[in-house]
Amino acid sequence: MKITRKQVEHVALLARLKLGEDEIATFTGQMDAILAYADKLNELDTDGIVPTAHAVPMENAFRPDEVSPSIGVENALENAPEKADGFFKVPKVIE
Amino acid sequence: MELFDLTIHELHEKLKKKEVSSVEATESCLARIEATDERVNAFISVTAGEALQAAATADQRIARGDIDLLTGIPLALKDIFLTKGVKTTCASKILANFIPPYDATSWLKLKERGAVLLGKLNQDEFAMGSSCESSAFGVTRNPWAFDRIPGGSSGGSAAAVAARQATATLGTDTGGSIRQPASHCGCVGLKPTYGRVSRYGVIAYASSLDQVGPMTRDVTDAAILLGAIAGHDPLDSTSVDCPVPDYRKSLLPELKGMKIGLPAEYFIEGLDADVKQAMDAAIATCRALGAEFVEVSLPHTDYAVATYYLLATAEASSNLARYDGVRFGHRTKESGGLLEMYMKSRAEGFGTEVKRRIMLGTYALSSGYYEAYYLKAQKVRTLIMQDFLKAFNAVDLLLTPVAPTPAFKIGEKTADPLQMYLSDIFTIPVNLAGTCAISVPAGMSKSGLPIGLQLVARPFGEETLIRAAYAFEQATGWHKLKAEL
Numbered sequence: 001m002k003i004t005r006k007q008v009e010h011v012a013l014l015a016r017l018k019l020g021e022d023e024i025a026t027f028t029g030q031m032d033a034i035l036a037y038a039d040k041l042n043e044l045d046t047d048g049i050v051p052t053a054h055a056v057p058m059e060n061a062f063r064p065d066e067v068s069p070s071i072g073v074e075n076a077l078e079n080a081p082e083k084a085d086g087f088f089k090v091p092k093v094i095e
Numbered sequence: 096m097e098l099f100d101l102t103i104h105e106l107h108e109k110l111k112k113k114e115v116s117s118v119e120a121t122e123s124c125l126a127r128i129e130a131t132d133e134r135v136n137a138f139i140s141v142t143a144g145e146a147l148q149a150a151a152t153a154d155q156r157i158a159r160g161d162i163d164l165l166t167g168i169p170l171a172l173k174d175i176f177l178t179k180g181v182k183t184t185c186a187s188k189i190l191a192n193f194i195p196p197y198d199a200t201s202w203l204k205l206k207e208r209g210a211v212l213l214g215k216l217n218q219d220e221f222a223m224g225s226s227c228e229s230s231a232f233g234v235t236r237n238p239w240a241f242d243r244i245p246g247g248s249s250g251g252s253a254a255a256v257a258a259r260q261a262t263a264t265l266g267t268d269t270g271g272s273i274r275q276p277a278s279h280c281g282c283v284g285l286k287p288t289y290g291r292v293s294r295y296g297v298i299a300y301a302s303s304l305d306q307v308g309p310m311t312r313d314v315t316d317a318a319i320l321l322g323a324i325a326g327h328d329p330l331d332s333t334s335v336d337c338p339v340p341d342y343r344k345s346l347l348p349e350l351k352g353m354k355i356g357l358p359a360e361y362f363i364e365g366l367d368a369d370v371k372q373a374m375d376a377a378i379a380t381c382r383a384l385g386a387e388f389v390e391v392s393l394p395h396t397d398y399a400v401a402t403y404y405l406l407a408t409a410e411a412s413s414n415l416a417r418y419d420g421v422r423f424g425h426r427t428k429e430s431g432g433l434l435e436m437y438m439k440s441r442a443e444g445f446g447t448e449v450k451r452r453i454m455l456g457t458y459a460l461s462s463g464y465y466e467a468y469y470l471k472a473q474k475v476r477t478l479i480m481q482d483f484l485k486a487f488n489a490v491d492l493l494l495t496p497v498a499p500t501p502a503f504k505i506g507e508k509t510a511d512p513l514q515m516y517l518s519d520i521f522t523i524p525v526n527l528a529g530t531c532a533i534s535v536p537a538g539m540s541k542s543g544l545p546i547g548l549q550l551v552a553r554p555f556g557e558e559t560l561i562r563a564a565y566a567f568e569q570a571t572g573w574h575k576l577k578a579e580l
Contacts, residue, residue, distance in 0.1 A: 079193055
């Protein structure tokens with residue numbers, strides 16, 4: 001086994017996903033199979049190969065730091081599940 | 096011939112001569128959607144009122160003589176493109192009620208030229224899938240055979256073109272999501288070079304791979320739409336600042352002097368017999384048009400799917416962290432603290448395939464596994480890119496099948512994600528290499544399903560793609576076949 005149920009539970013917490021019992025069981029088996037397949041990459045010697053993060057060779061893209069119009073508070077809050085006084089509202093964080 | 100049957104360039108001629116109005120063309124498409132979409136389910140939302148209004152405005156422009164190739168043309172977009180004031184779901188429950196406050200640059204460019212938006216098209220949820228079956232709004236059916244998938248993830252975009260519900264559509268392609276559905280539905284799908292088209296306002300899946308492109312009835316329309324959406328965008332720092340040629344100048348009916356490579360690794364045992372036959376016929380056609388063929392090798396092809404599923408899921412796990420129930424999207428109704436709110440909102444909002452990919456990607460990036468999986472995959476990606484660069488030292492184009500089989504049956508691969516992933520084996524390497532490719536109709540299977548041909552060119556070689564695809568299309572006429580609905 002490449003991956004255990006316990007690892008799946010840990011990864012679900014990292015990913016902020018509350019998974020059901022059946023989902024944990026299914027994902028454990030499926031992730032195991034997919035990762036076993038991914039192991040075929042170890043057939044290749046990649047020592048000294050530079051990793052590719054981006055298909056087009058590109059340095060940092062800078063632009064002048066100028067003030068320009070943005071969408072504004074009202075538009076930004078339009079889709080908020082909960083809002084109050086011009087802010088996004090979340091459950092209480094500090095006890 | 097109905098107005099909904101026309102291509103962009105055919106409709107444009109009629110609009111220019113004032114033989115028809117944009118309102119008439121739009122009404123024709125809306126009626127077609129009404130008559131067929133209960134069976135096809137290509138649309139998540141139809142914006143009939145707004146479309147007719149936009150068409151009336153386009154007609155006023157045309158009356159003033161202010162007409163462009165896209166003025167008054169009824170189009171539809173994959174529901175991954177943000178459309179100001181028009182619901183955009185990405186086929187996910189988590190965005191079921193999301194109304195974007197701005198437009199994607201690619202759509203804005205079309206809108207400013209007077210194009211009309213008919214509605215938003217179905218897809219796999221967050222573009223994760225090869226069959227449209229992961230949509231939260233039901234599967235789209237292939238207009239050629241209703242028991243078959245249309246392909247994915249841009250399945251709605253392909254089906255709407257094949258069902259002649261929209262003149263043309265836009266899709267996105269991360270591992271084949273434009274080319275594979277285009278192939279399965281018998282339309283043209285072009286995946287431009289990474290950086291050729293702005294992704295601003297396109298909901299992100301895997302940012303080092305995602306690209307926007309046209310899905311059309313013929314190559315001429317693909318050239319027109321690509322020309323309209325390509326170019327640098329200050330709002331997308333990954334868009335490349337190089338001139339946009341007039342792609343229509345590449346619409347030439349011959350292939351003299353063109354050297355085309357056949358990658359040995361793509362003509363494998365297990366390739367469907369009808370697909371093999373279509374490829375052999377395509378090679379003969381291109382040879383008759385003046386092309387020369389040589390065998391080439393892309394030795395790391397067999398590693399592409401594994402590389403892709405590590406990189407794409409890792410990037411997805413990061414990109415989809417934004418759906419947290421705070422600023423937009425679904426929030427759980429259950430009570431609890433902040434962490435619980437995040438975990439429940441995401442669990443309720445995301446479908447199974449999205450969760451699976453977030454899990455896989457989070458694992459590949461997590462402490463202790465990063466080097467073994469993510470970094471290793473990035474290094475293999477370099478080897479895959481080098482394969483393509485070497486091949487393009489010897490040839491102008493590569494010719495391959497788009498998919499190993501024609502469209503499979505709905506439900507056939509849903510239980511086995513790995514089998515589903517392997518159906519993208521011929522399209523994924525192109526995204527990893529960051530280059531451009533086109534899918535063109537190239538035949539029909541014995542059971543009456545479309546088969547697509549993939550042409551791949553070097554980065555920013557879209558003119559070569561269009562030239563070859565056009566010559567092939569004009570010589571064969573496969574694009575003229577219509578699904579009976």
